[in-house]
Amino acid sequence: MTIVATTPYDDQKPGTSGLRKKVPHFQQPNYVHNFIQSIFDSLEGFEGKTLVIGGDGRFYNREVVQIALKMAAANGFGRVLVGQGGLLSTPAASNVIRKYGAFGGIILSASHNPGGPTEDFGIKYNIGNGGPAPERITEAIYARTKEIEDYKILEAPDVDIDTIGTTDLGGMTVEVIDPVADYAELMETLFDFPAIRAMFAGGFRMAFDAMSAATGPYATEILEHRLGAAAGTVRNGIPLPDFGGHHPDPNLVYAKALYDEMMGPDAPDFGAASDGDGDRNLIIGRDIFITPSDSLAMLAANAHLAPGYAAGLAGIARSMPTSAAADRVAEKLGVGMYETPTGWKFFGNLLDAGLATICGEESAGTGSNHVREKDGLWAVLLWLNILAVRKEPAKAIAEAHWREYGRNYYARHDYEGIDTDAANGLVEALRAKLPDLPGTKVGPLTVAAADDFAYLDPVDGSTSSHQGIRILFEGGSRVVFRLSGTGTSGATLRVYIEAYEPPDGNLGLEVPDALADLIAAAETLAQIKERTGRTEPDVIT
Numbered sequence: 001m002t003i004v005a006t007t008p009y010d011d012q013k014p015g016t017s018g019l020r021k022k023v024p025h026f027q028q029p030n031y032v033h034n035f036i037q038s039i040f041d042s043l044e045g046f047e048g049k050t051l052v053i054g055g056d057g058r059f060y061n062r063e064v065v066q067i068a069l070k071m072a073a074a075n076g077f078g079r080v081l082v083g084q085g086g087l088l089s090t091p092a093a094s095n096v097i098r099k100y101g102a103f104g105g106i107i108l109s110a111s112h113n114p115g116g117p118t119e120d121f122g123i124k125y126n127i128g129n130g131g132p133a134p135e136r137i138t139e140a141i142y143a144r145t146k147e148i149e150d151y152k153i154l155e156a157p158d159v160d161i162d163t164i165g166t167t168d169l170g171g172m173t174v175e176v177i178d179p180v181a182d183y184a185e186l187m188e189t190l191f192d193f194p195a196i197r198a199m200f201a202g203g204f205r206m207a208f209d210a211m212s213a214a215t216g217p218y219a220t221e222i223l224e225h226r227l228g229a230a231a232g233t234v235r236n237g238i239p240l241p242d243f244g245g246h247h248p249d250p251n252l253v254y255a256k257a258l259y260d261e262m263m264g265p266d267a268p269d270f271g272a273a274s275d276g277d278g279d280r281n282l283i284i285g286r287d288i289f290i291t292p293s294d295s296l297a298m299l300a301a302n303a304h305l306a307p308g309y310a311a312g313l314a315g316i317a318r319s320m321p322t323s324a325a326a327d328r329v330a331e332k333l334g335v336g337m338y339e340t341p342t343g344w345k346f347f348g349n350l351l352d353a354g355l356a357t358i359c360g361e362e363s364a365g366t367g368s369n370h371v372r373e374k375d376g377l378w379a380v381l382l383w384l385n386i387l388a389v390r391k392e393p394a395k396a397i398a399e400a401h402w403r404e405y406g407r408n409y410y411a412r413h414d415y416e417g418i419d420t421d422a423a424n425g426l427v428e429a430l431r432a433k434l435p436d437l438p439g440t441k442v443g444p445l446t447v448a449a450a451d452d453f454a455y456l457d458p459v460d461g462s463t464s465s466h467q468g469i470r471i472l473f474e475g476g477s478r479v480v481f482r483l484s485g486t487g488t489s490g491a492t493l494r495v496y497i498e499a500y501e502p503p504d505g506n507l508g509l510e511v512p513d514a515l516a517d518l519i520a521a522a523e524t525l526a527q528i529k530e531r532t533g534r535t536e537p538d539v540i541t
């Protein structure tokens with residue numbers, strides 16, 4: 001074991017989901033080592049215990065796996081479970097941590113951001129429940145990065161991570177595991193595979209875009225091999241270090257080809273896509289895009305149709321910017337509803353305490369208590385299970401849902417790579433005017449309430465403030481403003497827009513029409529044009 005002297009970097013603060021930077025940034029001397037040592041220095045009691053390591057296969061994944069292995073050995077871990085080829089989707093990593101009782105895990109991913117020598121990379125620590133480290137730990141890691149003086153590493157040749165089996169690394173056991181097997185087995189316990197298999201055997205056609213990212217091997221094994229979907233159902237199924245040059249974000253911009261196909265004359269019955277690390281999902285039925293917020297609500301309303309949820313839900317949780325569609329389902333089911341800040345780490349306590357069974361975010365993340373991360377393929381399989389039982393198209397299920405609960409029209413407008421000072425100024429100005437807003441008119445709308453969202457965790461009593469500016473209008477519509485915590489260049493402003501139509505209201509509007517007054521109000525309130533110089537969002541989801 002070698003102790004290497006190092007000097008701190010001042011920018012290793014974990015964001016919404018770990019530390020994310022451009023690859024060249026991570027390639028600075030000791031940048032990766034400093035961060036991994038700071039993780040280990042912030043933990044206690046892992047001597048001899050198991051660590052899980054895996055990533056989404058993007059550029060630099062393999063190199064960092066080797067560094068993490070040698071540092072884990074030098075720091076005293078007893079065993080590391082690493083996905084073959086260094087690959088583990090984020091939900092699969094969460095499952096492996098839980099299943100094998102690991103102390104924690106290091107997940108290498110920048111999720112839905114592009115990969116390649118000049119694109120994004122990320123490192124995240126997950127705790128023993130399989131979920132992202134809570135803020136108390138990420139704050140400790142950040143504090144440590146600012147004063148780190150040395151790190152521990154084993155001087156050893158690289159470990160063969162491509163061959164399944166067990167090797168020794170300086171007294172630590174390294175087990176290279178099949179990244180798919182445990183995950184596929186878990187899915188079989190949750191869903192009615194025979195019913196889904198029968199649906200495919202009956203001619204049901206599906207298109208799944210893995211976006212040349214981590215989900216490919218999982219989707220191919222589960223959909224095509226175990227469920228009998230036609231060969232070719234999974235597209236872009238081989239994970240590539242640069243995702244084939246694509247942007248692995250499953251939304252209507254980057255998965256436009258799939259969308260167009262699903263709206264076209266020869267559309268398959270069901271379309272879906274996942275992101276770089278496999279924790280997000282896009283759901284498109286024939287002739288209908290299901291917004292992630294709606295998908296959460298519809299999955300929650302129908303979850304009992306799947307064996308894993310037949311006993312019903314304990315509760316539902318959603319991030320604050322996610323639409324309130326799921327709230328209406330929780331109300332009808334008579335179960336708890338929890339509203340958390342953005343980021344999956346806030347769901348961990350609710351899931352561990354048995355308060356929530358299903359969680360979701362407007363950013364295409366849905367999941368349940370089966371792991372402690374959001375899970376793209378899980379959401380797709382739950383949809384398939386529901387379709388197989390109800391024997392109706394996704395569109396009919398969505399429309400029936402709206403007729404029962406009403407419809408939350410929803411869109412998110414992203415302004416990417418804007419000047420950081422301008423973005424902070426915009427948020428500060430909004431914050432300053434909050435007390436005066438209630439009662440004021442913005443176009444045809446009247447502000448009912450406005451605040452800066454703060455969260456009190458009902459399980460551990462911790463608080464998180466400044467989690468987004470909420471402006472609620474009379475009638476139940478709202479606009480939310482927050483800055484992204486996952487970007488790697490400049491700032492990204494996210495504006496979340498939601499309008500509610502009751503069951504007897506107008507359920508068939510085009511989304512931009514339904515939201516037009518709110519979009520105008522967002523501009524008036526935040527002065528987006530004036531402050532950022534942008535007249536249009538870069539991405540609308």
Ligand code: VG1
Pocket residue numbers: 016017110111112275279280319342343344361362363365483484485486487494
């Ligand atoms: C975004 C999403 C958030 C999600 C996070 C991580 O964060 O808005 O809902 O949990 O990404 O997802 P932000 O701070 O940029 O808005 V993933 O798939 O990157 O692990």
Ligand code: CO
Pocket residue numbers: 090110111112275276277278279280
């Ligand atoms: Co992701």
